[in-house]
Amino acid sequence: MSVLKKGSKGSEVGQLQQDLVALGYTINVDKDFGPATEDAVKHLQKSFGYTIDGVVGDGTRFLINQQKGLGWKSNK
Numbered sequence: 105m106s107v108l109k110k111g112s113k114g115s116e117v118g119q120l121q122q123d124l125v126a127l128g129y130t131i132n133v134d135k136d137f138g139p140a141t142e143d144a145v146k147h148l149q150k151s152f153g154y155t156i157d158g159v160v161g162d163g164t165r166f167l168i169n170q171q172k173g174l175g176w177k178s179n180k
Contacts, residue, residue: 110141
C-alpha cells in the first residue's frame, strides 16, 4: 500500500475514508484526500501520541486497523 496524504486520490483513499468513518469521524467518502480527511488523520494521530503529520504510512495504517479491531470511536 502506498503512503496517502493530502492530494492523494483513488480507491485506497476511499478505503481510508471508510475506515475513518468506522472510527467515528464525520467525513465524505469521495476518494479525495482533502482537508477533512487530513484533519481526521491528524486528530487520530494526536489521540494516540503519534507524529501529527496527516500522512498515512505503515504506522498510522496499523493504528487505524488496530483501533477498528478494538472498536475505538473518536469523540471529535
